[in-house]
Amino acid sequence: MKKILKVLGWTLVSIISFVIIVLFVVYGRSYFTSRKNMELAGKEAPILQVDGQSFRDLNKNSKLDTYEDSRANIDARIDDLLRQMTLEEKAGCMFITMAGMESDGSLSETKSVTNPISYILESNSTLVLAKKMNHLNTLQSPSPEAMMKWNNNIQKLAERTRLGIPVTLATDPRHGVPNAPGASIFTPFFSKWCSTLGLAATGDTGLVRTFGDIARQEYKALGFRLTLSPMADLATEPRWGRINGTFGEDAELAARMTKAYILGFQGDSIGTNSVECMVKHFAGGGPQEDGKDAHFPPGRQHYPGNNFNYHLIPFERGAFAAGVAQIMPYYGIPMGQTNENVGFGYNKAIITGLLREKYTFNGIICTDWALVSDYSFLGIMIKPAAAHGVEQLSQKERVAKILDAGCDMFGGEALPNVVVDLVKTGVISETRIDISLRRILKEKFRLGLFDHPYLDRTELKVLNNPAFVEKGREAQRRSLVLLKNEHSILPLKSTTKVYLQGFNKEEAKGYSNVTTSLQDADVIVLKINTPSPPDPDNKYILQMIFNHASLAYSPKEEEKLLKIIRSKPTITVINLQRPAVIPGISKNSKALIADFSSQDDIILDLVFGKFKPTGKMPFELPSSMQAVLDQKEDLPYDSKDPLFPFGAGITYDR
Numbered sequence: 001m002k003k004i005l006k007v008l009g010w011t012l013v014s015i016i017s018f019v020i021i022v023l024f025v026v027y028g029r030s031y032f033t034s035r036k037n038m039e040l041a042g043k044e045a046p047i048l049q050v051d052g053q054s055f056r057d058l059n060k061n062s063k064l065d066t067y068e069d070s071r072a073n074i075d076a077r078i079d080d081l082l083r084q085m086t087l088e089e090k091a092g093c094m095f096i097t098m099a100g101m102e103s104d105g106s107l108s109e110t111k112s113v114t115n116p117i118s119y120i121l122e123s124n125s126t127l128v129l130a131k132k133m134n135h136l137n138t139l140q141s142p143s144p145e146a147m148m149k150w151n152n153n154i155q156k157l158a159e160r161t162r163l164g165i166p167v168t169l170a171t172d173p174r175h176g177v178p179n180a181p182g183a184s185i186f187t188p189f190f191s192k193w194c195s196t197l198g199l200a201a202t203g204d205t206g207l208v209r210t211f212g213d214i215a216r217q218e219y220k221a222l223g224f225r226l227t228l229s230p231m232a233d234l235a236t237e238p239r240w241g242r243i244n245g246t247f248g249e250d251a252e253l254a255a256r257m258t259k260a261y262i263l264g265f266q267g268d269s270i271g272t273n274s275v276e277c278m279v280k281h282f283a284g285g286g287p288q289e290d291g292k293d294a295h296f297p298p299g300r301q302h303y304p305g306n307n308f309n310y311h312l313i314p315f316e317r318g319a320f321a322a323g324v325a326q327i328m329p330y331y332g333i334p335m336g337q338t339n340e341n342v343g344f345g346y347n348k349a350i351i352t353g354l355l356r357e358k359y360t361f362n363g364i365i366c367t368d369w370a371l372v373s374d375y376s377f378l379g380i381m382i383k384p385a386a387a388h389g390v391e392q393l394s395q396k397e398r399v400a401k402i403l404d405a406g407c408d409m410f411g412g413e414a415l416p417n418v419v420v421d422l423v424k425t426g427v428i429s430e431t432r433i434d435i436s437l438r439r440i441l442k443e444k445f446r447l448g449l450f451d452h453p454y455l456d457r458t459e460l461k462v463l464n465n466p467a468f469v470e471k472g473r474e475a476q477r478r479s480l481v482l483l484k485n486e487h488s489i490l491p492l493k494s495t496t497k498v499y500l501q502g503f504n505k506e507e508a509k510g511y512s513n514v515t516t517s518l519q520d521a522d523v524i525v526l527k528i529n530t531p532s533p534p535d536p537d538n539k540y541i542l543q544m545i546f547n548h549a550s551l552a553y554s555p556k557e558e559e560k561l562l563k564i565i566r567s568k569p570t571i572t573v574i575n576l577q578r579p580a581v582i583p584g585i586s587k588n589s590k591a592l593i594a595d596f597s598s599q600d601d602i603i604l605d606l607v608f609g610k611f612k613p614t615g616k617m618p619f620e621l622p623s624s625m626q627a628v629l630d631q632k633e634d635l636p637y638d639s640k641d642p643l644f645p646f647g648a649g650i651t652y653d654r
Helices: 002-038 074-084 087-092 124-130 144-159 196-202 205-221 251-266 308-319 348-358 395-405 416-424 430-446 457-462 466-479 541-545 555-567 583-588 600-607 625-630
Strands: 047-050 053-056 095-098 135-137 168-171 224-227 276-282 326-329 364-369 375-377 380-383 409-411 481-485 498-501 523-529 570-575 591-595
Touching: 002 124, 074 430, 087 416, 087 430, 124 144, 144 457, 196 205, 196 251, 196 466, 205 224, 205 251, 205 457, 205 466, 251 276, 251 308, 276 308, 276 364, 326 348, 348 395, 364 430, 380 541, 395 416, 395 430, 416 430, 466 600, 523 555, 523 600, 555 570, 555 583, 570 583, 591 600
Parallel strands: 095 135, 095 409, 135 168, 168 224, 224 276, 276 326, 326 364, 364 409, 498 523, 523 570, 570 591
Antiparallel strands: 047 053, 375 380, 481 591
């Protein structure tokens, strides 16, 4: 036995020693790479005094160039800057990818066990100095002070490049309640709002525009000037795993909500107080074949109902009507809709023919993430390149085809060297690159980034604003949908003894009549999540967060839930990330509430009648999985005999 323990001990020591050596080597390599990158940094921009005004001498030539002059016309500033840019600098502007930060807001430069994301992402200096990139987004949210500090640090790094082109910081949505993974980055110091499905359930465009304006202020306080939202896609295929980011399945409702959302962020016109929107995903990502998301192969979208044009309505009457600044095409192949079956970002008929020519859109078109490159870590495939329909092409050929299609920027990529090579070998002309650069630089100038990219602590005062918090709570209240109320069991009387299951205990503290004993309870309030059974076809790590399998609970799961529901009168609350097949749950529950990611105390306030429900369903709930299988991916509300139709929702009659 002692011999075995000794062998195990030495084995453990050997493993730990090996890991330490590997970490030390990785850290050492990142340290020396950072030092090498930093040698590329020039001096900070001096301040020039001209006609009693201050200007940043971004190219450090001791004179005021037109592009540095905030008084000059934007087109003149672009012309001047383009004349001074090298091909390498132009190529760097055409890429946006994720960047990390340290928890104190310092630059992410070396690999560190205290910052695991650093092992996945390239260092800040590699992106900004070596690759000359100036569009970044981040998934982190330490403290407001740290994020403000990081903005200033990354902008200072950009200032020390040859021309001092500022960084445009972008973010995915950040205003969700924590129980919405995949739909929102948890950011505790922002106001908390229901999901976009919940905003649609309110039906209130004024409220949605208010949300956009509040989110704009909170984003801008931390340096975010671009939001990778909203999703104008339609939830016509109920199995699709990204429905929780949409405004539902009705095109007219989605158009109204999309327009209000964008106007809230951008304003009636884009200026120095705006946060620009990159609306997703042209030309509508909803009709996924069998509900399988196009992040992954085969990436096909089907239109068996011949309803392609229906999915354009939220863009036509929503995004374009609001003057959206940027657009992201989706991954999917619109099967049979154009002259070649290739993904939207590669599809010239979609990007140039439809978006540029028919709709005369002249803003930035940025691909979705990783159309060109595989995402892997330590040899493990996280997500293959979404090169749907062009899998046989090399990286260089893929980049060329995306540019030929008419896109301006590459999302989730850091390959400016490929663009440089394409121009130098004559495959793509520099004139073509300049067309995209004019669009890209225009947005930086419109946002005022060349003139004022830095933040100070006074801007953080908009965070934790009680009025913003209350408005978010109002949206949560108004998003809740009452679907069933048998014998008017709701609202519960204040004296009713309630047993809670699935709720956050901290958020339920305000109710003294909550009991921990099921036997003593008069009523059960049960909170459940949308069914999300594992898909045996999943091949990649990232696929684990994209549910597209059955919308029904397994027999074992359903029986477990029904045992609880049948034991006492039960109010069932279901958090809907996508439609669910719950006829048995509904039938056996005394009341049924659809939740679109509201806080638990707000749900309990509804249950006890502190306010009346007013929300309406933004999509239908199908009556069976067979009905789901029989419906067509591109048609709205077309499942047979739905359990609850689109627009369902009742209120209290007392």
